[in-house]
Amino acid sequence: MRLGLLREFASMESRVALVPDGVESMVAHGCDVLVEQNAGTAAGIGDDAYRAAGASVVTTAEARAADLAVSVRDLPTGDGVDGARPPLFVGVFDPLWMPQRAQHHAAEGICTFSMDLVPRITRAQTMDVLSSMGTIAGYEAVLLAASRLPQMFPLMMTAAGTLAPARVLVLGAGVAGLQAIATSRRLGAVVEGYDVRPAAVEQIRSMGARAVELDLSAAGADAASVEDSGGYARAQSEDVAGRQQELLAPYVAASDVVITTAAIPGRASPLLLTAGMVDAMAPGSVVIDLASERGGNCAVSQSDVEVDRGGVTVLAPTDLVSRCARHASQMFSRNLVAFLRHLAPDGEIDLRDDEILSAMLVTRDGAVVHPGVAEALDGSEATGEG
Numbered sequence: 001m002r003l004g005l006l007r008e009f010a011s012m013e014s015r016v017a018l019v020p021d022g023v024e025s026m027v028a029h030g031c032d033v034l035v036e037q038n039a040g041t042a043a044g045i046g047d048d049a050y051r052a053a054g055a056s057v058v059t060t061a062e063a064r065a066a067d068l069a070v071s072v073r074d075l076p077t078g079d080g081v082d083g084a085r086p087p088l089f090v091g092v093f094d095p096l097w098m099p100q101r102a103q104h105h106a107a108e109g110i111c112t113f114s115m116d117l118v119p120r121i122t123r124a125q126t127m128d129v130l131s132s133m134g135t136i137a138g139y140e141a142v143l144l145a146a147s148r149l150p151q152m153f154p155l156m157m158t159a160a161g162t163l164a165p166a167r168v169l170v171l172g173a174g175v176a177g178l179q180a181i182a183t184s185r186r187l188g189a190v191v192e193g194y195d196v197r198p199a200a201v202e203q204i205r206s207m208g209a210r211a212v213e214l215d216l217s218a219a220g221a222d223a224a225s226v227e228d229s230g231g232y233a234r235a236q237s238e239d240v241a242g243r244q245q246e247l248l249a250p251y252v253a254a255s256d257v258v259i260t261t262a263a264i265p266g267r268a269s270p271l272l273l274t275a276g277m278v279d280a281m282a283p284g285s286v287v288i289d290l291a292s293e294r295g296g297n298c299a300v301s302q303s304d305v306e307v308d309r310g311g312v313t314v315l316a317p318t319d320l321v322s323r324c325a326r327h328a329s330q331m332f333s334r335n336l337v338a339f340l341r342h343l344a345p346d347g348e349i350d351l352r353d354d355e356i357l358s359a360m361l362v363t364r365d366g367a368v369v370h371p372g373v374a375e376a377l378d379g380s381e382a383t384g385e386g
Contacts, residue, residue: 001348003031003340004066004086005055007039009076012304012318014042014325015332017070017091020053022333026340027054030347036063043325060084068349070340072332074101075110085110088349090339092116092129095362095370096266097294099377102370106363111351115339117370119359126338127356131175132331133321138179138261140320141288142168145257146187148313150284154188165190169251170209171272171297172233172261173200176290180259181207192251195262196233196244212251219243235267245274253280259288260297266376273298275309283311292316 003026005018016039018026023033033055037047047057061084063069069086074093088111095102095114105112115129146153149166156163168184170177173195184191185208193204194212204211219239236244252258252273258281262270269291278287278300289301296302300309301316308314321328342356343349351357351364362370368377 001031001068001344002066003033004058004063004069005033005035005039005050006063006069006071006075007036007060008042008072010073012322013073014319014322015072015329016040016043016045016325017072017329017332017336019043019045019329019333020049021330022337023050023053023055025337029341029344031344032056034058034063034066036060039063040329043329045329068340068344070336072329075105075112087111089113090115090336090343095373096376099368099373102362102368102373103377106366106368109366110363111361111365112363113339113343113357113360114362115335115360117360117362118335118339119356121355124356127335127342129332129335132335133328134175134261135179136321136324136328136331137290138176138181138259139183140323141176141259141261141290142180142183142187144315144317144320145259145286145288148286148315149257151256152188153184166256167254168192168257168259169194169212169255170259170261171195171248172263172291173197173204174261174263177259177261178203178207180261181209184257184259185209189257192255194248194251196236212248214244214247216240216243216247233262233264233270235264236270241271245272245277248272249277249280252277253282255281255285257286257288259290261290262297263291263294266372268295269297271295271297271299273300275299278309278312278314281312285312287312287314289314289316290320293318 035050035055035057064084068088071091075089090113092115093101118124118127153166155165166189168189168191170180170193173193181191181193191209192212193209201211260272289296289298291297292301292303301314303316303318368374
């Protein structure tokens with residue numbers, strides 16, 4: 001099997017899907033690995049490192065014409081490399097949110113797997129790229145907030161007096177949120193965490209933070225309505241969302257830093273911070289919105305734009321993970337190798353009936369075969385959204 005490693009084409013993307021260790025693993029698994037020239041340069045990995053790992057460094061067209069091509073993000077289109085399309089592609093292209101990408105792959109006859117669809121089962125834990133990248137994002141969010149906040153995070157006892165610790169509120173206790181809590185704690189901040197899912201309370205406490213618990217029952221929320229079978233939060237009704245914002249408002253106003261990480265697979269990010277809630281924060285405070293690619297958790301945030309809202313700095317970076325490209329690439333590579341070894345257990349691609357493969361398979365034989373993606377595609381066509 002010829003495995004092609006593609007160079008990322010997105011302007012703010014510095015990661016690479018396979019690092020040399022991953023290449024060595026796939027070569028040992030019986031693959032011929034073809035690395036596109038300069039694929040790892042942005043992550044600090046030169047072509048010679050890939051050659052030393054057993055790969056061949058090739059042209060863009062040669063890498064894309066492999067039996068199976070991999071990249072961090074989507075397969076590039078319309079960039080002048082005509083006719084060079086792999087029969088099978090593995091990457092992260094968020095097909096539940098952007099189903100038109102899957103439609104394009106199907107039209108080109110490419111069989112695709114999206115790594116963000118890894119099922120939450122024990123056998124697939126080593127392939128869970130969302131958790132890996134969430135760890136990086138949560139860590140980087142805290143460093144960004146600390147660099148922009150006009151005070152230090154820890155309590156300081158000095159000859160010039162006592163400096164109060166920063167108060168950090170983390171909204172959303174998934175992997176990114178829990179890592180943000182842990183990192184804020186390591187820097188000495190006083191940390192509170194909130195998640196609509198009742199099960200997250202103990203996870204927040206285990207990180208050393210105070211769990212904010214809100215009574216949303218009057219608005220019709222219960223344990224079954226806030227969490228799905230996969231452990232993700234569900235989209236909430238307008239009544240529940242409004243009550244949640246009302247009860248969170250005093251916690252937000254009292255915080256120096258608010259980091260929002262709430263996301264729902266295939267849906268717009270839930271609105272947690274209204275403009276009024278941001279206006280109530282003290283000048284100099286910082287908001288970091290990690291959900292801006294799907295609309296954001298904060299009403300005033302704009303993707304990759306710094307917003308000054310009455311002295312409150314609101315940041316919504318989409319490249320936080322890429323800023324830590326070396327470790328992010330290492331983690332992504334390990335997740336990807338685990339999946340590729342499962343996809344090709346004997347060194348050859350085996351599209352068998354399998355729980356993991358079925359959950360991640362998006363297109364095959366010219367059609368969109370993932371039920372959730374097909375449903376999203378039907379919905380977007382009905383509403384005219386592209």
